[in-house]
Amino acid sequence: MTISPLPRRALIARILADPAEIIVIEAPAGMGKSWLLRQLQGTGRALYDVGAGPSPVIPDDPGPRGMIIAKRPEVQLRGLARAVIYGRTSFYRAEDLVFTRDDIAAAGLSPAVFTRSGGWPCLLPWASAEAPDPDDLTAFLHDEMLVSLSPAQIASLHAMLVDPRLRPDPAVLRGTPLGTAVLAPAVAAIRPALQAAAAQRLRELSQNMAHARAIARTQVALGLVPQAIETLQRVGATTTALQVYEAAGGFYTIHRFGPEACRRLLAGFPQQMQNETEALVLGRAMVAVKQGDVRLAQLIMRDFYGDATRDPVAFIRDARHFSFQARLFRLLLRIWEDADLTEADVAPVYDLLAEVPVDDDLRRGSIYNVVLDIYVRLRRFPEAEQVARQAAIHYARAGVPVLSFYIALHSVVIRLFMGEPLVAQTHVQAAWGWLHQVDDNASDARLLRLAEACVAFEMGQVDGLLRFIAEDHDAFVNGETWGSIVELLLTYGPQALALTQSHLAARALLDRWRVTGERSHQFSALIDNREILLMQNAGRWIEAAQKAQSLPGPITRAGIEGDAALAEVQGRGEVAIALLWLRHFVHQTPRLSGLGDKLDAMRGNTHLTWRQHIAVSLWQAQYEARQNNMAEAQTLLLHALGAMQSRGAVAILDEEAATLADLLRRKRLLDAVEHDPRLRRFLRQSSLLSQHVQGGVDADRGAALGLTRQEMRAMYALIEGATNKEIAKLLGLSEATVKFHLKNLYRKLGCATRAEVRTAAAALDLTR
Numbered sequence: 009m010t011i012s013p014l015p016r017r018a019l020i021a022r023i024l025a026d027p028a029e030i031i032v033i034e035a036p037a038g039m040g041k042s043w044l045l046r047q048l049q050g051t052g053r054a055l056y057d058v059g060a061g062p063s064p065v066i067p068d069d070p071g072p073r074g075m076i077i078a079k080r081p082e083v084q085l086r087g088l089a090r091a092v093i094y095g096r097t098s099f100y101r102a103e104d105l106v107f108t109r110d111d112i113a114a115a116g117l118s119p120a121v122f123t124r125s126g127g128w129p130c131l132l133p134w135a136s137a138e139a140p141d142p143d144d145l146t147a148f149l150h151d152e153m154l155v156s157l158s159p160a161q162i163a164s165l166h167a168m169l170v171d172p173r174l175r176p177d178p179a180v181l182r183g184t185p186l187g188t189a190v191l192a193p194a195v196a197a198i199r200p201a202l203q204a205a206a207a208q209r210l211r212e213l214s215q216n217m218a219h220a221r222a223i224a225r226t227q228v229a230l231g232l233v234p235q236a237i238e239t240l241q242r243v244g245a246t247t248t249a250l251q252v253y254e255a256a257g258g259f260y261t262i263h264r265f266g267p268e269a270c271r272r273l274l275a276g277f278p279q280q281m282q283n284e285t286e287a288l289v290l291g292r293a294m295v296a297v298k299q300g301d302v303r304l305a306q307l308i309m310r311d312f313y314g315d316a317t318r319d320p321v322a323f324i325r326d327a328r329h330f331s332f333q334a335r336l337f338r339l340l341l342r343i344w345e346d347a348d349l350t351e352a353d354v355a356p357v358y359d360l361l362a363e364v365p366v367d368d369d370l371r372r373g374s375i376y377n378v379v380l381d382i383y384v385r386l387r388r389f390p391e392a393e394q395v396a397r398q399a400a401i402h403y404a405r406a407g408v409p410v411l412s413f414y415i416a417l418h419s420v421v422i423r424l425f426m427g428e429p430l431v432a433q434t435h436v437q438a439a440w441g442w443l444h445q446v447d448d449n450a451s452d453a454r455l456l457r458l459a460e461a462c463v464a465f466e467m468g469q470v471d472g473l474l475r476f477i478a479e480d481h482d483a484f485v486n487g488e489t490w491g492s493i494v495e496l497l498l499t500y501g502p503q504a505l506a507l508t509q510s511h512l513a514a515r516a517l518l519d520r521w522r523v524t525g526e527r528s529h530q531f532s533a534l535i536d537n538r539e540i541l542l543m544q545n546a547g548r549w550i551e552a553a554q555k556a557q558s559l560p561g562p563i564t565r566a567g568i569e570g571d572a573a574l575a576e577v578q579g580r581g582e583v584a585i586a587l588l589w590l591r592h593f594v595h596q597t598p599r600l601s602g603l604g605d606k607l608d609a610m611r612g613n614t615h616l617t618w619r620q621h622i623a624v625s626l627w628q629a630q631y632e633a634r635q636n637n638m639a640e641a642q643t644l645l646l647h648a649l650g651a652m653q654s655r656g657a658v659a660i661l662d663e664e665a666a667t668l669a670d671l672l673r674r675k676r677l678l679d680a681v682e683h684d685p686r687l688r689r690f691l692r693q694s695s696l697l698s699q700h701v702q703g704g705v706d707a708d709r710g711a712a713l714g715l716t717r718q719e720m721r722a723m724y725a726l727i728e729g730a731t732n733k734e735i736a737k738l739l740g741l742s743e744a745t746v747k748f749h750l751k752n753l754y755r756k757l758g759c760a761t762r763a764e765v766r767t768a769a770a771a772l773d774l775t776r
Contacts, residue, residue, distance in 0.1 A: 013043035014115045014132070019104065020047055028098035029070050030091050033078040035102040037153050040129030041078035044105065048076060058083050066091050105129060126197035142201050149198070149205035157209070159219040163226035166206040167235075169199060174230055217243050228252060233261065234269045241276040250277070250285065258287045259294040259337060260370060263410045266448025267298040286312070290337045298451065300487040302344045309338065320347075324356045332363060340374060343381045343490060348579075353382055373402030373411060380418055384492050385580065387615045389426050396422065413442035413452060420459045421492045427618025429466040430656045436460045451487050454480050458493060462500045468658040473504045477517065485521070491531075495580075498534045500659065502542055507662055510727070511546045515539060533559075537584040544588070545666065547730035549596050549737060556588055565589055569600065574609040583615055587623065594627040595666070596737060598634050607631055622648050622660050626667045633674055642680050645671055649681065653690040661691075713772070714756050722749045723774070727766050 023031055031053075033041050045055050054071060056064045058079035066087030079085065091097045107127040109119065117136060124135035134140050134148065154162065164176035195202060213219040220243040227236035233256045240249035253261065253273065262270040274282060274291050282288045289312045296304040309317040313334065316323050320342055324335045339360060342349070361375045376399035383392035396415055403411040416439035423432035439456050443449050457480060461472035476484075484497070498521065502514035518535045536559055543552035557565055563577065563585040577586050590610055593600045607628040611621060629644035652658060661668060672678045681687050715723070718741075725735040736746045754760065757768045 013040070013046065014107070014111065014129075016044055016047055019044070019100075022104075023048065023076070023100065024051060026098050028096060029074045030066065030088075030097045031074065031076040031100065032088070032097055033076065033100045033105070034081055035100075035105050036080060037156075038128060038130030039102050039105045041105070043129060045076065045078050058085070107132070124197055126195065128198075131198065145198060145201040146204045146208070149202055150208055154205055154209045159213045159222040160226045162206060162209050162213060163223040164230065166203070166210050167227065167230050167232060169195075169203040169206055176226075176230060180226070214239055214242060217245065220245065221248065224248070224252065234265050234273055237273050238276060241273075246277055246281060250281070250287065253291070254287050257370065258333060259290040260408075261291070262294050262298060263408050266446070267295060267451070268448055271295050283312075286331060286334065290333060293337065293341075297341065297344050298488050300489060302341070305341060305344075309341070321353065321356050324360055327363070332360075335360060336371060336374065339378050343378060344488070349382050349385050351386065354379060357382070369402040369405040370408065370411075373399045373406060373415075376402065377411075377414065377418075380415070381490070381492070384418065384422060384425070386578075387425070387580065387583075387617060389422050392422050393419070409442045409445035410449070410452060413439050413446065413456075416442055417452075417456060417459060418492075420456075420463065421496065424459075424462060424466060424496065425617045425619070427622065427651070427655050427657050429463050432459075432463045432466075436463055454484055454487065455490070455493055458484065458497060462496045465500050465504055466659045467656050470504050470508055473500055474508060477501055477505070481517075481520075494531060495534060498531075498538050502538050503659065503663055506542060506545065511542050514542050518542075533561075533581040533584075537581070537588060540588050541591075541663075544591060544595070545663070547725040547734045547737070549592065549734055552588075553592055553596075556585065556592070559585065561585060563589070568593070568606070572606075574606055575612050577610075577613060578615040580615075583613070583620065586610065587620060590624070591627060594631055598631060604628070604631055604635070618651075619657075619660055622651060623664055626660075626664050626671070630667050630670055633671060633677065638674070638676050641671070641674075642677055645677055646680060646684070646687070649687050649690065650684075653686055658690075715753065716749075719749050719753045719756070720774075722746060723753055723765065723769060726750070726753075726762055727769055 033044060035041055042057055045057055048055060052073040054073070054075040056075065056077045058064070058077060064075075064077065064085065066085055068087075077085070088097070107122070107125075107129060109122050109127075112119065112122045112127070117132075121132065121135045124140060125131035130152075131145070134145055154165075157165070160180050164180045168174050168176055210223065214223055220239050224236040224239045224245075227233070227239060233252060237249045237252050240246070240252065257264065261273070270291060274288060274295065277285075277288055282292060289308060293305040293308040296302070296308060306317065313323075313330065316326070316329070317338060320338055323330060323338050327335070330338075339357060342353075357375060357379050361372065364371045364375065366372070376395050380392050380395045380399055383389070383395060396419055400412060400415045403415060416435050419435040420432045420439060423429070423435060436456070436459065439459075443452055443456060446452065457472075458476055461476045464470075464472045481497075481501075498518070502517055505517055506514040518539050521531065522535050536555070540552045540555050543549075543555065553565070561582060563572070563582045568574070568586060568589040572586070574586060574590075577583055587610070590607060593603055594607070597603075607624060610616075611624045611628060616624070625644050625648040629641045629648065632638075632644065633641035652660060672681065681691065722735055732743050732746050732750070735741075735750075736743045741749075754765065757765060757772075759765045759768055
């Protein structure tokens with residue numbers, strides 16, 4: 009549809025009343041400059057449409073009626089600067105030429121015309137059609153407005169249309185539809201068509217080598233490094249593309265732009281170049297790590313550098329044969345390898361740090377991040393926190409949000425191990441804040457959801473962890489994993505399932521990890537340790553002891569029974585096995601010679617997590633109570649419960665429910681807890697403890713069926729497969745008493761066999 013130029017009476021009146029000798033109508037293409045000049049004909053002023061004819065030279069004397077010049081912002085006129093300096097000019101720009109809603113209405117046009125055109129004069133004919141064709145608009149914008157723009161302008165325009173948060177250099181956008189803020193309504197009205205036209209023009213220009221390089225330079229300036237590399241790859245400028253990749257950080261580009269973008273960029277280089285260029289080899293190895301395939305990353309490294317990569321410490325120190333980038337990546341790879349680390353591993357890390365300039369925040373932060381991970385594994389949490397602060401400072405300066413996220417996530421893990429879920433919760437929020445600044449964050453978000461669920465579980469809320477296991481677990485297993493994050497899952501996940509479903513479900517989770525977790529022998533050790541704990545909690549003490557005896561390693565039953573220096577045991581695997589044996593002795597052979605001293609020594613071990621320290625305190629309280637040292641037992645119990653209450657950490661209440669139940673059956677200890685209002689409220693509000701120590705929902709259901717507390721406890725052990733002898737040891741009763749309770753249980757449930765009890769308990773919703 010065509011329409012006549014709308015009358016601009018008010019604007020013409022302003023121009024004619026303007027006393028300036030020289031009127032300059034300066035606006036981008038499509039703002040109706042030519043239309044306006046036509047309506048100014050016959051006013052007696054000299055009119056010049058720059059671009060449609062020869063550019064005038066601004067004279068010192070423009071004549072008695074003056075002159076009116078219409079031009080685009082990028083057009084330079086000789087003599088104009090002099091006229092401006094002497095105050096002889098007035099400018100009318102895009103904001104003066106754009107139509108308002110009132111202008112459209114006064115012309116008798118539909119309000120829809122303004123909605124479609126945004127008041128952009130050149131779009132009025134198209135917007136006035138009853139059903140304007142967007143393809144026609146795209147073609148018009150491409151042919152009439154964008155074809156004359158430079159490659160840099162097209163690249164800037166397209167980038168800003170795709171992501172309005174980008175702020176290109178205003179000088180580059182001068183003369184484009186986004187060169188002035190007043191056109192924002194018009195751009196909003198036609199954004200899809202304008203973006204399509206800009207994309208088409210960008211593709212056309214990218215076919216030319218010189219233009220492609222100009223476009224890539226603009227994209228790099230805008231932070232669009234992946235787009236710049238792909239622009240260069242399309243025209244075969246792979247050497248320049250590699251230079252851009254290296255300048256952006258090499259294998260660190262994955263942290264800036266995400267795994268998918270990095271994988272795509274690497275695939276865009278020729279295969280030979282991928283295999284023979286160090287920067288690309290390291291990039292491929294990092295992509296493998298982020299996809300959860302650490303073995304592939306190791307293989308890529310060995311193919312390029314040889315077997316020297318098998319000895320990480322020697323490789324990191326060999327500056328003569330290997331570049332700094334290679335040694336740094338080999339260092340970072342240790343985070344995902346979950347290798348056995350000792351104090352000796354810290355020294356070479358700091359040696360590498362000495363090679364990094366003090367202002368290279370990205371690499372200094374990364375090296376501190378490795379030290380942080382080592383300290384977490386060594387249970388040196390104060391040192392880990394100090395290093396985390398250093399890494400956080402460097403990463404914040406480097407401006408890479410995903411790396412700052414990793415430090416916040418590490419801080420969540422540290423605080424959980426320190427038994428401070430309330431503080432861990434603040435780090436969870438900080439981690440989400442960083443992660444919201446990252447576009448490709450699915451894998452990282454999964455890690456954080458797990459950590460957040462573990463924090464909530466530690467505080468007594470189980471739903472988040474159960475939801476993670478149901479919805480995210482499989483993707484977590486097959487994606488990027490850290491040893492410390494896996495430890496969280498293997499610590500809290502089975503406990504949550506045992507609490508809400510059954511010990512069989514908890515062991516099934518461990519079995520799934522046993523199949524997929526062969527990547528690390530430490531994963532296997534964690535699985536074995538948690539399985540033994542589940543067996544113990546199910547009353548299968550003999551089976552648990554047999555499993556523990558079959559495990560390799562320096563910590564054995566005989567060693568613990570003998571003169572093992574328990575205060576000096578270190579290494580998370582060794583500590584875990586020592587604790588399992590002590591737990592066994594407390595419940596099964598409490599008269600073991602020197603058991604009290606062994607517990608006291610272990611409680612003083614500085615390599616325990618806070619959770620482990622509390623567990624040992626409870627075992628020691630149970631031991632002292634059985635020795636009738638009630639004052640000592642009371643002190644230990646109140647100390648442990650007070651520490652849990654002050655920190656808001658309740659998960660240990662469930663894991664040590666049998667120990668607590670045994671302690672609180674003693675009137676003196678129960679009275680001591682009840683006498684403290686804080687502890688009384690804490691235990692009553694701790695849902696994880698309800699069914700084990702306080703009775704809770706299951707006890708109420710059992711009571712409704714006439715089942716006593718002892719019958720309920722015997723039923724739980726029976727469901728998990730415990731023998732009468734094992735039930736007796738678990739409950740601290742004789743086998744004859746256990747048989748009496750089971751006989752009553754069978755009668756009340758109307759069952760004749762153990763299998764029937766399991767079926768009935770499930771049908772009555774009595775199972776855990």
